Amino acid sequence: MAEVNLKNVTKSFGKNEVIHGISCDIADGEFIVILGPSGCGKSTLLRMVAGLEKITGGEVAIDGRVVNTMEPSERDVAMVFQNYALYPHMSVFNNMAYGLKIRRMPKSEIEKRVMNAAEILELTAFLERKPRQLSGGQRQRVAMGRCIVREPKVFLFDEPLSNLDAKLRVQMRLEIRKLHEDLKITSIYVTHDQVEAMTLGDRLIVMDEGRAAQIGSPLEVYSRPATRFVAGFIGSPAMNFIEARISPDGRGVNLPGGINLALAGPAPEGIVDREVVLGIRPEHFEVMAAGEALLTLAVDHVEILGADTLVYGRLGGGKVALTLRLPDVHHFDAATSLPLSVDPARLHLFDPQNGQRIAV
Template sequence: MASLSFKNVVKRYGTGKNTVPVLHGVSAEIADHEFIVIVGPSGCGKSTLLRMVAGLEEVTEGEISIGGKVVNELEPSERDIAMVFQNYALYPHMSVFDNMAYGLKIARVPKEEIRTRVDKAAKILELGQLLGRKPRELSGGQRQRVAMGRAIVRQPQVFLFDEPLSNLDAKLRVQTRLEIQKLHRELGITSLFVTHDQVEAMTLAQRMMVMNAGRMEQFGTPEEVYNRPATTFVASFMGSPPMNLLSNAPNTDFGGAPGAILGIRPEHLLVGSTGWKVVVDTIEMLGAERLLYCRMGDEFLIVRTDESLSSAPTIGETLHVTPRPDRLHWFNSTTGQRL
């Protein structure tokens, strides 16, 4: 197990006029035992950064260190990392046991130790009854657990997860997230987990790196990122539904500054008899709560309500909503940075 460090990491493809910048100077310090989620939309550079840690992509500029050792020039096999991929990458002709043991056999680990490591990983992942099966005889969730087991038996310094849950259905995603949390508590191995799913990021991360167009917009705990987003991008990307960002909110005498964008989370807009006048366009029923998609002049905003309302709103109805003064966020309208 080891710490992980990014120092002004840059990635470019091509040369001269054909140069395509992908990462623009990412810097971060990750402590030993931390579980870090790299989250962002498609094309933001998150998987490229992970592949650079793995040694599958070259570093154009900057340094990546594992356990205090710069690994820029090391081969993947020399970095003491284990990677779990999106598509499982299991050998179809091998049993679960042989898939998990394959890397150890290549490394000439003694048979007795291989058996011990595989049995231990199988117990952690509840695969003990499946060791003799082939991948085609397993469900998607079981295949993903085998892929994680193959990484566990390596006993690496760092785990790398490249969107490992994206091929699972919604129920299995939730179940496997819980298994990954349990796995990290038991093993404590420094982990990087890449995802585009902000709910996945919020539930798994001890800290998260929010990426946008090759830049790290914010690095912090889920609570910090959600409660104090550093930019309008983070505010709109993190949270389901996203934060409302209003350029021309009426009566914005809440301590804001001229030329600022007002941000307010849907759950912090209170329905009452006074306040902003909005018209309900669409209603999304979510069981104990509702999301109201509303118009306020030229602005659109989302209001989250629950069953405590005396009567359920209807489409076309005019409501009054008031933002909680202690939950307002202000951003520079030009740069998008938090004020």
């Protein structure tokens, strides 16, 4: 058990800086997810904690000790990779025991730890099998077992589920969360899958090109995204962004086509009568009776998913494209005029230049 502290951590490959100074205090027993698109630096950050990548600047501390110059083996961390890298010629038991054997742990202790991990992971019946005789999910569990037996201070996961099919991913996701609740080992988990991140993490570090765009609980990140990037990355379908303008009285926001929406509170002084980017999530529109609508959507196309329906259309005489997600099944013909409303508390405003959230 340990805390992990990242203090202004940077990484350069040659002259190319890819991590630009990330700080985060990860509590003992916390499950933190590093989320971001391909190439934003997730694996690099994780590998710096593991000791597989040199730290260019700043400090990484595990359990209160700065580990910058420590070898991976001295850091007491265990890492699960995407390709689980099991030894194909060894049994499940030996795959899990191997790391302990080379540390010359007594045989009885090895046996105890492996049997215990196998029990937790429901692998007891497979201990004599070779990896090729296991399903993908079972192999991934062996890879986790190999980490558990080491009783590390920190678990590091780099996209451990991305080789599995969709159904198995959901199942393994639940198992990883359950395992964490049982073992309470500090965990850092890298993924580009927002659903995995939202369901697994106590907190997320949302990364945008080598920076932490936001660090917060899944719900904070969803309901108060710190930047336009975060707002667009979390949520499916993605948030709608509309170029708009704060009204001269600061109480509303004007959209193309003469639409005005009231804000939940007065806009800050500095942005009155200025351009902003308005964000509205597809799931936050309500269909209204014609007389009560704030907006009218000209429907272009409908996708019925069963549990909900995606509606694509345009506002304001065709100027603004919009996506809606409505619960249940709806059959709207193209060219239907759909009267809509949205709760002012669900409106998000962003600075059009730097993308930062504007609080109202």
